[in-house]
Amino acid sequence: MKKEKKGGKFVLWNTLFVIIVSCVLNVVIWILFHGIPLIGLPKKEDVKSVTIIYNETQKREITDNKTIEILVKSANLLNYQLWGQTEGSPIIDMIYHLKDGSEIKICANNTTMWWYGKSHAIKETGTFVNIIQGLFFD
Numbered sequence: 767m768k769k770e771k772k773g774g775k776f777v778l779w780n781t782l783f784v785i786i787v788s789c790v791l792n793v794v795i796w797i798l799f800h801g802i803p804l805i806g807l808p809k810k811e812d813v814k815s816v817t818i819i820y821n822e823t824q825k826r827e828i829t830d831n832k833t834i835e836i837l838v839k840s841a842n843l844l845n846y847q848l849w850g851q852t853e854g855s856p857i858i859d860m861i862y863h864l865k866d867g868s869e870i871k872i873c874a875n876n877t878t879m880w881w882y883g884k885s886h887a888i889k890e891t892g893t894f895v896n897i898i899q900g901l902f903f904d
Protein backbone atom coordinates (compact mmCIF):
# COMPACT_ATOMS: atom_id res chain seq x y z
CA MET A 767 0.00 0.00 0.00
CA LYS A 768 1.22 3.43 -0.94
CA LYS A 769 0.64 6.35 1.35
CA GLU A 770 0.12 9.67 -0.31
CA LYS A 771 0.80 12.90 1.56
CA LYS A 772 -1.13 15.38 -0.52
CA GLY A 773 -2.17 17.36 2.53
CA GLY A 774 1.46 17.95 3.53
CA LYS A 775 2.37 19.36 0.13
CA PHE A 776 -0.60 21.72 0.23
CA VAL A 777 0.42 23.06 3.64
CA LEU A 778 4.03 23.47 2.50
CA TRP A 779 3.13 25.44 -0.66
CA ASN A 780 0.51 27.46 1.19
CA THR A 781 3.02 28.40 3.89
CA LEU A 782 5.68 29.25 1.31
CA PHE A 783 3.21 31.48 -0.55
CA VAL A 784 2.30 33.35 2.65
CA ILE A 785 5.98 33.91 3.49
CA ILE A 786 6.77 35.24 0.00
CA VAL A 787 3.76 37.59 0.00
CA SER A 788 4.73 38.85 3.47
CA CYS A 789 8.31 39.57 2.36
CA VAL A 790 7.16 41.42 -0.75
CA LEU A 791 4.70 43.50 1.27
CA ASN A 792 7.41 44.37 3.82
CA VAL A 793 9.75 45.57 1.06
CA VAL A 794 7.03 47.68 -0.58
CA ILE A 795 5.97 49.28 2.72
CA TRP A 796 9.59 49.96 3.70
CA ILE A 797 10.28 51.66 0.35
CA LEU A 798 7.12 53.75 0.65
CA PHE A 799 8.12 55.01 4.11
CA HIS A 800 11.92 55.28 3.74
CA GLY A 801 12.64 55.48 0.02
CA ILE A 802 14.98 53.44 -2.14
CA PRO A 803 18.52 53.17 -0.72
CA LEU A 804 21.55 53.84 -2.88
CA ILE A 805 23.27 50.72 -4.13
CA GLY A 806 27.01 50.75 -4.76
CA LEU A 807 28.18 53.05 -1.98
CA PRO A 808 31.79 52.46 -0.97
CA LYS A 809 32.76 50.70 2.23
CA LYS A 810 34.76 52.74 4.74
CA GLU A 811 37.68 50.31 4.40
CA ASP A 812 37.90 51.06 0.67
CA VAL A 813 37.99 54.87 0.99
CA LYS A 814 41.36 56.65 1.10
CA SER A 815 40.01 60.21 1.34
CA VAL A 816 36.89 62.26 0.72
CA THR A 817 36.63 65.66 -0.95
CA ILE A 818 33.60 67.77 -0.09
CA ILE A 819 32.78 70.83 -2.19
CA TYR A 820 30.17 73.27 -0.89
CA ASN A 821 28.54 75.71 -3.34
CA GLU A 822 31.52 75.27 -5.67
CA THR A 823 33.44 77.75 -3.49
CA GLN A 824 34.51 75.96 -0.32
CA LYS A 825 36.44 72.70 -0.43
CA ARG A 826 37.51 70.25 2.30
CA GLU A 827 39.80 67.24 1.93
CA ILE A 828 39.10 64.62 4.61
CA THR A 829 41.66 61.89 5.40
CA ASP A 830 40.83 61.04 9.04
CA ASN A 831 39.39 57.51 9.33
CA LYS A 832 36.64 58.40 11.81
CA THR A 833 35.46 61.32 9.71
CA ILE A 834 35.57 59.18 6.56
CA GLU A 835 33.35 56.66 8.35
CA ILE A 836 30.85 59.43 9.16
CA LEU A 837 30.86 60.59 5.54
CA VAL A 838 30.32 57.07 4.21
CA LYS A 839 27.42 56.56 6.62
CA SER A 840 25.96 59.98 5.80
CA ALA A 841 25.38 58.92 2.19
CA ASN A 842 22.83 56.44 3.55
CA LEU A 843 20.58 59.44 4.23
CA LEU A 844 20.14 59.86 0.48
CA ASN A 845 17.31 57.39 -0.01
CA TYR A 846 15.34 58.47 -3.04
CA GLN A 847 11.75 58.20 -4.12
CA LEU A 848 10.31 57.19 -7.44
CA TRP A 849 8.29 59.75 -9.35
CA GLY A 850 9.58 62.64 -7.26
CA GLN A 851 10.27 66.13 -8.57
CA THR A 852 13.96 66.85 -9.25
CA GLU A 853 15.02 70.47 -9.33
CA GLY A 854 17.92 72.84 -8.86
CA SER A 855 21.64 72.35 -9.02
CA PRO A 856 23.97 70.65 -6.51
CA ILE A 857 24.98 72.39 -3.30
CA ILE A 858 27.18 69.58 -1.95
CA ASP A 859 29.57 67.52 -4.09
CA MET A 860 31.08 64.58 -2.23
CA ILE A 861 33.84 62.67 -3.97
CA TYR A 862 35.04 59.41 -2.42
CA HIS A 863 38.64 58.66 -3.46
CA LEU A 864 39.07 54.91 -3.23
CA LYS A 865 42.28 53.04 -2.48
CA ASP A 866 42.24 51.43 -5.93
CA GLY A 867 42.48 54.88 -7.54
CA SER A 868 38.86 55.22 -8.65
CA GLU A 869 36.35 57.83 -7.50
CA ILE A 870 32.67 57.79 -6.61
CA LYS A 871 30.81 61.10 -6.75
CA ILE A 872 27.52 62.03 -5.10
CA CYS A 873 25.99 65.48 -5.53
CA ALA A 874 22.95 66.84 -3.69
CA ASN A 875 20.86 69.84 -2.85
CA ASN A 876 17.95 69.98 -0.41
CA THR A 877 15.50 68.10 -2.64
CA THR A 878 17.54 66.30 -5.31
CA MET A 879 20.60 64.09 -5.48
CA TRP A 880 22.72 63.03 -8.44
CA TRP A 881 24.09 59.50 -8.53
CA TYR A 882 25.94 58.13 -11.57
CA GLY A 883 24.68 61.00 -13.70
CA LYS A 884 20.98 60.52 -12.89
CA SER A 885 18.93 62.86 -10.73
CA HIS A 886 16.59 61.48 -8.08
CA ALA A 887 14.23 63.16 -5.64
CA ILE A 888 15.40 62.71 -2.03
CA LYS A 889 12.88 61.15 0.35
CA GLU A 890 14.05 63.08 3.45
CA THR A 891 14.58 66.55 2.03
CA GLY A 892 17.25 68.80 3.51
CA THR A 893 18.71 66.33 6.00
CA PHE A 894 21.88 65.36 4.12
CA VAL A 895 22.82 68.93 3.10
CA ASN A 896 22.13 70.31 6.59
CA ILE A 897 24.28 67.66 8.29
CA ILE A 898 27.24 68.06 5.91
CA GLN A 899 26.98 71.84 6.03
CA GLY A 900 26.76 71.86 9.83
CA LEU A 901 29.65 69.46 10.39
CA PHE A 902 32.12 70.79 7.84
CA PHE A 903 31.27 74.32 6.72
CA ASP A 904 29.64 76.28 9.57
